[in-house]
Amino acid sequence: DAKTTQPTSMDCAEGRAANLPCNHSTISGNEYVYWYRQIHSQGPQYIIHGLKNNETNEMASLIITEDRKSSTLILPHATLRDTAVYYCIVRPPMNSGYSTLTFGKGTMLLVSP
Amino acid sequence: DVKVTQSSRYLVKRTGEKVFLECVQDMDHENMFWYRQDPGLGLRLIYFSYDVKMKEKGDIPEGYSVSREKKERFSLILESASTNQTSMYLCASSATGHGYTFGSGTRLTVV
Numbered sequence: 001d002a003k004t005t006q007p008t009s010m011d012c013a014e015g016r017a018a019n020l021p022c023n024h025s026t027i028s029g030n031e032y033v034y035w036y037r038q039i040h041s042q043g044p045q046y047i048i049h050g051l052k053n054n055e056t057n058e059m060a061s062l063i064i065t066e067d068r069k070s071s072t073l074i075l076p077h078a079t080l081r082d083t084a085v086y087y088c089i090v091r092p093p094m095n096s097g098y099s100t101l102t103f104g105k106g107t108m109l110l111v112s113p
Numbered sequence: 114d115v116k117v118t119q120s121s122r123y124l125v126k127r128t129g130e131k132v133f134l135e136c137v138q139d140m141d142h143e144n145m146f147w148y149r150q151d152p153g154l155g156l157r158l159i160y161f162s163y164d165v166k167m168k169e170k171g172d173i174p175e176g177y178s179v180s181r182e183k184k185e186r187f188s189l190i191l192e193s194a195s196t197n198q199t200s201m202y203l204c205a206s207s208a209t210g211h212g213y214t215f216g217s218g219t220r221l222t223v224v
Contacts, residue, residue: 043215
């Protein structure tokens with residue numbers, strides 16, 4: 001799997017947008033970008049994924065640069081419950097074999113009042 | 114919602130014991146996975162299965178085995194538990210081509 005680089009930690013004020021960056025400069029053309037988060041003492045939770053286009057769901061937005069070498073996860077109005085470790089993962093498509101998720105160290109996001 | 118249920122939240126076992134960690138999912142997913150998570154090392158894949166009775170080694174399979182006799186159940190087996198297997202164990206399942214759903218984890222302590 002392509003490697004990703006994320007900041008170790010970030011802070012965000014409650015109610016403000018949290019923008020979490022991820023670099024994946026060696027990503028291949030058919031690899032997806034996935035985001036998960038892990039709240040303390042829980043299993044990781046799927047947030048969103050994308051290939052080329054920007055994506056939005058009820059949890060977050062994913063912005064992927066045109067060259068696909070980096071992406072940003074946006075939590076539009078962060079709450080205290082969004083405090084978690086956020087993982088950016090690059091994953092080959094399933095039709096290329098049985099791809100699995102390889103988790104890096106992630107970004108610890110601390111949302112403060 | 115997909116549920117992935119791990120049988121125990123906390124488990125304490127003695128060195129040398131045979132340990133079974135059970136995981137059940139209720140959405141007919143083909144794929145199931147076992148990870149362990151340790152401070153500073155992140156999540157590491159132990160084994161995964163893409164079909165009943167099928168299994169594949171992950172990144173750290175040594176000291177572990179798995180069993181998948183039914184589609185909904187994926188068991189992780191520690192044949193002879195050792196203290197270096199003290200860890201948080203996380204099970205996940207997915208439909209092919211989709212994201213993973215994780216269980217809440219089992220915190221295993223081997224004494």
